[in-house]
Each structure stands twice: as C-alpha cells, then as structure tokens.
Amino acid sequence: MLIREWLISSGLPREDAELILAHALKKDRPFLVTHDFEKIESHALKSANFFKKQRLSGLPLAYILKSKNFYGRDFYVDRRVLIPRPESETIIDLAKQGTYKNILDLGTGSGCLAITLKLELKDATVTASDLSNSALNVARKNAKNLKANVKFVHSDLLDYFLKHRQKFDLIVANLPYVDKNWDWLDLNSLKHEPALALFSERGTALQSQFISVILKNRQTLLAENFTILLESDPTTHLELIDLIKKADPSRKIETTGFILKVS
Numbered sequence: 264m265l266i267r268e269w270l271i272s273s274g275l276p277r278e279d280a281e282l283i284l285a286h287a288l289k290k291d292r293p294f295l296v297t298h299d300f301e302k303i304e305s306h307a308l309k310s311a312n313f314f315k316k317q318r319l320s321g322l323p324l325a326y327i328l329k330s331k332n333f334y335g336r337d338f339y340v341d342r343r344v345l346i347p348r349p350e351s352e353t354i355i356d357l358a359k360q361g362t363y364k365n366i367l368d369l370g371t372g373s374g375c376l377a378i379t380l381k382l383e384l385k386d387a388t389v390t391a392s393d394l395s396n397s398a399l400n401v402a403r404k405n406a407k408n409l410k411a412n413v414k415f416v417h418s419d420l421l422d423y424f425l426k427h428r429q430k431f432d433l434i435v436a437n438l439p440y441v442d443k444n445w446d447w448l449d450l451n452s453l454k455h456e457p458a459l460a461l462f463s464e465r466g467t468a469l470q471s472q473f474i475s476v477i478l479k480n481r482q483t484l485l486a487e488n489f490t491i492l493l494e495s496d497p498t499t500h501l502e503l504i505d506l507i508k509k510a511d512p513s514r515k516i517e518t519t520g521f522i523l524k525v526s
C-alpha cells in the first residue's frame with residue numbers, strides 16, 4: 264500500500280493518521296508529503312494498522328506515540344502516567360515570574376512540571392514526589408532524556424518531607440482533582456489514564472488535605488517567603504480559597520486559569 268492510500272483510507276482524522284503513520288515509519292510528517300507515492304514496507308504497515316486500531320478504539324494519541332509535548336519539550340508518556348495537559352503550563356509561566364531556590368513538585372506523574380521548572384529556572388533545586396512508584400519511573404526516564412537534575416522521592420502527599428524536615432519556597436501541585444460524579448464529565452475520555460492520577464472525592468479531598476497539612480506545618484515545610492501553585496478545576500476554586508482563608512487569613516490568593524496562587 265502507498266503512503267497516500269493509507270492516509271486516505273485509514274478512517275482517522277487527517278492529523279492523527281499522519282502522526283500515526285509517521286510514527287510507524289519512524290519518520291517525521293513532512294516525509295509523508297514528499298514520499299506520498301512510496302510503498303509502505305510490510306513491518307511498518309503492520310505497526311501502522313495496529314496503532315490505527317488502538318486509536319479507533321479510543322486510546323489517546325499520546326499513549327500510541329509514547330510522547331506528549333509540554334512547554335516546548337517532548338516527554339515520554341505511557342499508561343503509568345497522566346498525559347500532561349496544556350492548562351498545567353500556566354504553572355510554569357507563573358513560576359517564571361518569581362525567583363525560587365527550593366522547589367517541590369507534588370504528584371509529579373510524568374515529571375513534566377518538575378523537569379520543565381528545572382530547565383527553565385536553572386539555579387533552583389527541584390524535588391519531585393509521587394505516591395505511584397511506576398509514575399516515578401517514567402519521571403526519572405524523562406529527567407534522564409531531557410538532562411534535568413531533579414531529585415525524585417516516593418511520598419504520600421507531604422509525609423516524606425515532614426519526616427525529613429525539608430523546606431521549600433515554591434510548591435507546585437497538580438494533584439488529582441476530578442470527581443467521578445460530576446455530571447458534565449465525559450468519564451469515557453479518561454478511561455485509559457491512571458485513576459490514581461485523576462480522581463479525588465468531591466474533586467477537592469486531596470487538595471483540602473494538602474492545604475491543611477501545608478499551612479499547619481509551614482514552619483517545617485515552607486521558607487519565610489513562599490508560593491504555592493495549585494492546579495484544580497475552576498468550579499472548585501471558591502471552596503479551596505475559603506479553606507485557605509480559614510487556615511491562614513494572611514495569605515494572598517490569586518487565580519489564573521486552572522491555577523490558584525497562594526503566597
């Protein structure tokens with residue numbers, strides 16, 4: 264079969280078809296344009312048809328390509344980690360507005376936030392943690408691929424850091440914040456990603472826990488001047504702001520997109 268024939272007959276949207284075929288051929292997309300009358304070798308055709316089937320059954324493209332771009336860099340992803348979302352890039356933009364020495368990324372998943380922060384804010388020391396050991400293995404692989412010096416630790420929320428009495432001046436946290444019972448939610452679109460990365464009771468259970476622990480232990484965990492960048496669904500912002508104000512009325516709270524900035 265010729266490249267152009269496969270692309271026309273795949274049944275996929277054009278962009279998905281091109282990305283999948285280029286991946287199967289181990290080439291880039293422009294190659295398809297310049298070689299559209301070329302025959303696809305049988306092993307590449309087999310791969311392309313297998314990936315096509317996966318895509319048609321709903322597997323996200325990022326898991327098929329084993330790659331997702333985040334803040335201009337390609338991260339390895341597979342079903343052990345959440346696929347990085349564009350709304351989380353705001354965390355990097357906000358972090359770049361300040362100067363930080365010790366950064367913690369809580370719930371690092373693929374490592375996209377921790378690694379990007381290390382590469383963008385070169386002088387900072389960056390630590391990243393997750394409850395999932397398999398996610399930490401993906402994050403370590405990304406740090407190696409992208410040559411980012413990040414320390415990874417296994418921790419249930421802040422447990423490790425409370426034990427080791429480590430202080431941070433920036434904590435970023437994109438913890439799970441989806442409530443399975445939200446009626447506007449398309450659960451089907453999330454079924455391939457790890458439940459541990461997505462779901463939290465009422466959408467705020469984990470974040471509420473994080474907020475109370477961090478503000479109760481600020482002498483142990485936080486530098487005198489600190490910033491917390493917390494991602495959550497905008498429908499839960501008011502609830503979280505209320506909680507923060509009750510725990511510490513002196514905090515300044517701002518929202519940008521999905522991100523709550525507490526300082």
Ligand SMILES: C[S@@+](CC[C@H](N)C(=O)[O-])C[C@H]1O[C@@H](n2cnc3c(N)ncnc32)[C@H](O)[C@@H]1O
Nearest residue numbers: 345347370371372393394395419420437439460
């Ligand atoms: C929404 S994903 C975010 C991943 C990544 N930071 C990103 O922005 O793409 C949430 C991550 O939090 C981790 N997680 C869930 N519960 C946790 C807990 N109690 N303590 C630490 N990490 C947790 C999950 O394993 C998952 O990797």
